[in-house]
Amino acid sequence: MQLIDGKKISIQIQEQIALEVKQMLLAGKKQPHLAAVLVGNDGGSETYVANKIKTCEKVGFKSTLIRHPEYVTEEKLLQTVIDLNNNNDVDGFIVQLPLPRHINEQKVLETILPSKDVDGFHPINVGRMVLNLPCYVSATPYGIVQLLEKYNIQTSGKNCVVIGRSHIVGSPMSILMAKNTSLGNCTVTLCHSKTENLINHTKQADIIICALGSPEFLKADMVKEGVVVIDVGTTRVESTSAKNGFVLKGDVKFDEVAPKCSFITPVPGGVGPMTIASLLKNTLLAAKKEIYS
Ligand code: GUN
Numbered sequence: 001m002q003l004i005d006g007k008k009i010s011i012q013i014q015e016q017i018a019l020e021v022k023q024m025l026l027a028g029k030k031q032p033h034l035a036a037v038l039v040g041n042d043g044g045s046e047t048y049v050a051n052k053i054k055t056c057e058k059v060g061f062k063s064t065l066i067r068h069p070e071y072v073t074e075e076k077l078l079q080t081v082i083d084l085n086n087n088n089d090v091d092g093f094i095v096q097l098p099l100p101r102h103i104n105e106q107k108v109l110e111t112i113l114p115s116k117d118v119d120g121f122h123p124i125n126v127g128r129m130v131l132n133l134p135c136y137v138s139a140t141p142y143g144i145v146q147l148l149e150k151y152n153i154q155t156s157g158k159n160c161v162v163i164g165r166s167h168i169v170g171s172p173m174s175i176l177m178a179k180n181t182s183l184g185n186c187t188v189t190l191c192h193s194k195t196e197n198l199i200n201h202t203k204q205a206d207i208i209i210c211a212l213g214s215p216e217f218l219k220a221d222m223v224k225e226g227v228v229v230i231d232v233g234t235t236r237v238e239s240t241s242a243k244n245g246f247v248l249k250g251d252v253k254f255d256e257v258a259p260k261c262s263f264i265t266p267v268p269g270g271v272g273p274m275t276i277a278s279l280l281k282n283t284l285l286a287a288k289k290e291i292y293s
Helices: 006-026 043-059 074-086 105-111 123-130 139-150 170-178 198-202 254-260 271-287
Strands: 033-039 062-068 092-095 159-163 187-191 207-210 227-231 235-238 246-249 261-264
Touching: 006 043, 006 139, 006 271, 033 043, 033 074, 033 271, 043 062, 043 271, 062 074, 074 092, 074 105, 092 271, 123 170, 139 170, 139 227, 139 271, 159 170, 159 198, 170 187, 170 207, 187 198, 227 254, 254 261
Parallel strands: 033 062, 033 092, 159 187, 159 207, 207 227, 227 261
Antiparallel strands: 235 246
8 A cells, every 4th residue: 555645745846836936036027926815714714725825935926815704795705806806916816615605606706717716616717627628727636636647546447436526626526537638538437425325336446536525434345455545535523632622534434444555645644735736836827827828
């Protein structure tokens, strides 16, 4: 069993980005600039956004955090998005999800200019991804693709089971793994809450991407020997022994599944750090105007 070290790969990517930023600045170009919009005080979202901002600083990006209280109106949030669209100093920005229930999330996402949508959530970017056109691929799926590539994991002709059909991970992941590209060409099965006899699917899988958000869901008896397991889950579970009162749990019962795997991502230190690295990669593309000129 080989552990897929997302933290290590993420640091390598950050170093490459930092080098490119230095060269851009030497060439007299402006500093790439990522903005993040955070609504409310959800603990998980706070941590994710803080990490994104911190990593921006590490690679030499400029970053801006715009905070709104939980009760912000949809109109005010949309105005923030429009202001960021019009701000020529900002290359790309994200609105951290989930948003409070009184705000129409889709409307907010569709207001972001596709050329600044470094999360790749706008329907134009999703559509372009499906059609194999230049686009921002959303950060978590993009991070997983890069991990599979870095570890030379063969995908062509393999059975890939994706568990979870979220717009952020499961659904785009199923499309990327089936593409006729060097990393792809899998036979993909997208499983979800209505799937019958899930185990019949997972037992046949050469690659399992677990993205349902249910701690320790995937057990050893559900997988075959030699499987590649990518664990996207990051659920906060209360723990009296942890300093901050919780531990991060993946969707895979790691201790019992890992011995059966050829490759597996840990939680933390697997997919999570890659999400941030991919967001920064997309921001660099935005700064260089490589996708939308
Ligand atoms: N919430 C959970 N994951 C993400 C992400 O990748 N981007 C944004 N904007 N919000 C999220």
